[in-house]
Amino acid sequence: MSSGAGRQSQASAKPVFTEAQASALVESVFGFKVSKIQPLPSYEDQNFRVHIARGKETTDDPVEYVLKISNTESSQTPELIEIQNHVIMFLRAAGFPTASVCRTKGDNTISLISIDSGSGVKSYLVRMLTYLPGRPIAEVAISHQQLYEIGRLAAQLDKALEEFHHPKLSLFHRENFIWNLKNVPLLEKYMGALSQSRNREIVEQVIRLFKEEVMTKLSHFRECINHGDLNDHNILVDLSKSASGEGVHQVSGILDFGDMSYGYYVFEVAIVIMYMMIESTNPIQVGGHILAGFESVIPLTAVERQALFLLVCSRFSQSLVMAAYSCQLYPENKEYLMITAKTGWKHLQQLFDMGQKAVEEIWFETAKSYESGISM
Numbered sequence: 001m002s003s004g005a006g007r008q009s010q011a012s013a014k015p016v017f018t019e020a021q022a023s024a025l026v027e028s029v030f031g032f033k034v035s036k037i038q039p040l041p042s043y044e045d046q047n048f049r050v051h052i053a054r055g056k057e058t059t060d061d062p063v064e065y066v067l068k069i070s071n072t073e074s075s076q077t078p079e080l081i082e083i084q085n086h087v088i089m090f091l092r093a094a095g096f097p098t099a100s101v102c103r104t105k106g107d108n109t110i111s112l113i114s115i116d117s118g119s120g121v122k123s124y125l126v127r128m129l130t131y132l133p134g135r136p137i138a139e140v141a142i143s144h145q146q147l148y149e150i151g152r153l154a155a156q157l158d159k160a161l162e163e164f165h166h167p168k169l170s171l172f173h174r175e176n177f178i179w180n181l182k183n184v185p186l187l188e189k190y191m192g193a194l195s196q197s198r199n200r201e202i203v204e205q206v207i208r209l210f211k212e213e214v215m216t217k218l219s220h221f222r223e224c225i226n227h228g229d230l231n232d233h234n235i236l237v238d239l240s241k242s243a244s245g246e247g248v249h250q251v252s253g254i255l256d257f258g259d260m261s262y263g264y265y266v267f268e269v270a271i272v273i274m275y276m277m278i279e280s281t282n283p284i285q286v287g288g289h290i291l292a293g294f295e296s297v298i299p300l301t302a303v304e305r306q307a308l309f310l311l312v313c314s315r316f317s318q319s320l321v322m323a324a325y326s327c328q329l330y331p332e333n334k335e336y337l338m339i340t341a342k343t344g345w346k347h348l349q350q351l352f353d354m355g356q357k358a359v360e361e362i363w364f365e366t367a368k369s370y371e372s373g374i375s376m
Contacts, residue, residue: 013071013072013122014044014045014046014071014330015045015046015069015070015071015072015124016046017046017069019037019038019039019048022037022046022048022050022067022069023037023050025067025069025113025126026050026052026065026067026128029104029105029111029113029126029128030102030103030104030105030128031105032050032052032053032065033052033053034050034051034052034053035051035052035053036050036051037049037050037051037067040066043326044071044074045068045069045070045071045074046068046069047066047067047068047069048066048067048069049064049065049066049131050064050065050066050067050128050131051063051064052064052065062100062130062131064130064131065102065128065129065130065131066099066128066129066130066131067126067127067128068126068127068128068129069124069125069126070124070125070126070127071124072122072123072124074125074258075112075123075124075125077171078110078112078125079168079171080171081110081125081127082109082110082168083166083168083169083171083172084257084258084260085101085109085110085127086109086164086166087161087164087257087260088101088129088257089101090160090164091157091160091161091254094160094163096156096157096160096254097132097236097251097252097253097254098132098253098254099129099130099131099132099253099255100129100130101127101128101129102127102128102129102130109127110125110126110127111125111126111127112124112125112126113126132236132252132253132255133236133238133252133253134236134237134238134252134253135236135237135238136232136233136234136235136236136237137150137232137235137236137237137249137276137279138232138233138278138279138339140237140249142237142249142276144285144289145289146237146248146249147276147286147289147290147293148289148290148292148293148296148370149251149293150230150235150251150272150276150290150293151269151272151289151290151291151292151293151294151295151296152293152294152296152297153235153251153254153293154227154230154268154269154272154290154293154294155265155268155269155293155294155295155296155297155298156297157227157230157254157268158224158225158226158227158265158268158298159297159298161224161225162224162225164225172225172260172261172262173261173262174261174262177259177261178318178322179228179229179259179261179318180226180228180261180262180263180267181263181267181270181271181311181314181315181318182218182263182267184206184207184210184214184314184317184318185207185210185211185215187203187207187317187318187321187322188207190321190322190324190325191203191204191321193321193324193325193327193328194321194324198349199320199345199348199349202317202348202349202352203317203320203321205352206310206313206314206316206317207317209310210310210314213307213310214307214310214311214314217303217307218264220301220303220304221264221265221266221267221303221304221307222264222265222266222301222304223262223263223264224262224263224264224265224268225260225261225262225263226259226260226261226262226263226264226267226268226271227254227257227259227260227268228259228260228261228263228267228268228271229256229258229259229271230254230268230271230272230275231271231275231278232275232276232278232279233255233339234254234255234256235251235253235254235255236251236252236253236254236255237249237250237251237252238250238252264304265298265300265304266300266304266305266307266308266311267311268294269290269291269294269300269308270308270311270312270314270315271315272290272294273286273287273290273291273308273312274312274315274316274319275315275340276290277312277347278339278340278343278344278347279343283343283347283350284350284351284354284359284362285362285366287308287312287359287362287363287366288362288363288364288365288366288367288369289366289367291308291363291364291366291367292366292367292369292370295367296370305360305364308360308363309351309356309359309360309363310356312351313348313351313352316340316344316347316348316351317348319340319344320340320341320344320345320348323338323339323340323341324341
């Protein structure tokens with residue numbers, strides 16, 4: 001899971017608001033009276049689930065929100081946070097299950113607040129989104145068809161964002177952003193977090209191969225804006241009845257647009273494959289179903305397909321290295337930071353043990369089976 005691991009430096013302070021302070025923020029910035037508030041897990045920011053006390057004149061308003069307080073470093077780029085809000089609103093208008101953005105009392109989508117924490121005044125960006133129903137797909141057993149649908153959703157998202165226009169769109173060119181797959185070589189700065197082991201050797205090999213086989217082909221990939229973090233905790237599902245009356249999990253929410261940046265179609269599908277492997281009981285099979293769904297909207301070119309295996313290994317490497325690095329900085333957050341690592345190292349080793357040719361054969365044959373209507 002990327003969501004912030006390793007992005008913090010010592011100078012980038014995670015907010016530490018109490019529930020009472022967060023409630024006061026909701027009232028002062030957004031004008032709502034809070035009936036209940038509870039913290040939500042987060043890597044580098046601070047999130048609260050907020051229940052609003054309904055007044056007579058607000059009976060149609062949502063009653064549950066997520067209050068998001070950005071860390072001090074992110075709070076220095078309000079324009080980037082604001083454009084993320086505009087993307088969320090754009091996608092919701094286009095029919096995607098994203099949150100609604102709550103306006104402040106001053107009719108803005110964000111607010112910068114300053115707090116004297118005792119060690120000096122710090123500024124934090126505050127925003128509030130509607131709370132989306134559902135469970136993270138990490139918590140449910142998902143079928144091959146649902147993997148297909150998730151792949152399809154990722155492609156539809158990238159396709160829709162081609163129509164998104166904003167005067168500050170260039171802010172998504174985040175050149176040294178550690179979570180853009182283009183920046184895998186930046187991992188070399190964080191390798192000290194790994195002990196000398198086979199894991200480290202594999203990551204070093206991934207970085208070397210990336211430089212040789214991906215960096216030289218970037219100009220052949222088709223560019224787009226990537227969500228960049230469609231992981232198993234950022235996609236929510238809700239149980240609904242199918243036509244036959246059976247209960248099926250449908251996507252009910254897409255979360256966390258904080259890693260958005262300019263990338264490539266093939267980056268998005270690689271990221272989704274990697275994260276959907278995390279909780280799977282048959283992880284190597286996952287890629288073919290995701291790929292089939294993605295290619296039903298955006299077929300990959302031969303050169304993009306050829307890079308897919310290494311890009312999946314590269315995303316594993318990013319997530320695992322940065323989690324190890326972040327654990328050194330924030331040991332108190334270790335359980336949350338190491339979600340991917342619980343199975344991630346095992347999956348990365350398995351990919352390398354099998355080799356690119358064998359894994360691609362499984363992925364590409366599985367994807368091809370959907371064309372004939374007989375999914376594997």
